[in-house]
Amino acid sequence: EVQLLESGGGLVQRGGSLRLSCAASGFIFSSYAMTWVRQAPGKGLEWVSVISGSGGTTYYAESVKGRFTISRDNSKNTLYLQVNSLRAEDTAVYYCAKAGSSGVANFLDYWGQGTLVTVSS
Amino acid sequence: SYVLTQPPSVSVAPGETARITCEGNNIGSKSVHWYQQKPAQAPVMVIYYDSDRPSGIPERFSGSNSGNTATLTISRVEAGDEADYYCQVWDSGSDHQMFGGGTKLTVL
Numbered sequence: 001e002v003q004l005l006e007s008g009g010g011l012v013q014r015g016g017s018l019r020l021s022c023a024a025s026g027f028i029f030s031s032y033a034m035t036w037v038r039q040a041p042g043k044g045l046e047w048v049s050v051i052s053g054s055g056g057t058t059y060y061a062e063s064v065k066g067r068f069t070i071s072r073d074n075s076k077n078t079l080y081l082q083v084n085s086l087r088a089e090d091t092a093v094y095y096c097a098k099a100g101s102s103g104v105a106n107f108l109d110y111w112g113q114g115t116l117v118t119v120s121s
Numbered sequence: 122s123y124v125l126t127q128p129p130s131v132s133v134a135p136g137e138t139a140r141i142t143c144e145g146n147n148i149g150s151k152s153v154h155w156y157q158q159k160p161a162q163a164p165v166m167v168i169y170y171d172s173d174r175p176s177g178i179p180e181r182f183s184g185s186n187s188g189n190t191a192t193l194t195i196s197r198v199e200a201g202d203e204a205d206y207y208c209q210v211w212d213s214g215s216d217h218q219m220f221g222g223g224t225k226l227t228v229l
Contacts, residue, residue, distance in 0.1 A: 035218065037164075045156070045164065045207050047218035059216045062122075095163060105211035107154040107169040114163060 002026040002110040009115030022079040022096030030074040033099035038092035053102030086119045123212035125221035132227040139195040141224045143208030151210045153191040159204045203228045
């Protein structure tokens with residue numbers, strides 16, 4: 001059974017940093033791209049970033065480029081998102097999601113339950 | 122960047138057919154995926170590659186994609202189908218995943 005468990009969210013001041021983690025199990029982690037998607041309170045889904053199965057390819061939404069860094073440790077079956085220079089508009093539930101293959105241009109067939117990041121001013 | 126447009130809301134009576142559209146420039150040339158999200162829950166994929174259904178998703182859910190419009194069709198709608206639905210594509214021009222704004226399906 002595929003499981004994705006996010007952690008690392010919390011309350012942080014504007015300008016602060018957090019590292020979000022997503023522990024994966026139930027599949028060969030290195031064989032699949034992974035994505036972060038966020039959802040602000042009462043809003044729709046917003047894609048944040050994607051990383052290929054090998055970790056060699058990454059892409060970011062314009063709204064987070066230069067502030068967020070996606071990475072993965074295939075030996076630990078864990079996905080990360082380092083979020084820096086946080087702004088009020090970064091307040092959201094952050095979901096990690098598994099892609100359908102190792103490539104980044106893919107559907108998202110499994111999602112975690114999300115971790116809430118709240119940025120206070 | 123590539124824009125996906127969905128109607129904010131769709132309402133349908135139980136047993137009827139709901140059609141949720143996702144409009145984008147020449148979207149028929151892209152692969153469209155659909156997600157269902159119920160309140161306080163994570164999204165669940167209901168259609169991938171325009172019209173394929175993951176295991177466990179009822180046959181009542183189907184998809185199509187042509188021209189500038191992709192459509193998610195839910196036949197014989199049930200109260201449990203009430204949720205937000207999102208379309209998604211990969212925009213190769215920007216190397217970005219794109220989501221539509223979401224459609225709230227209300228079962229009357």
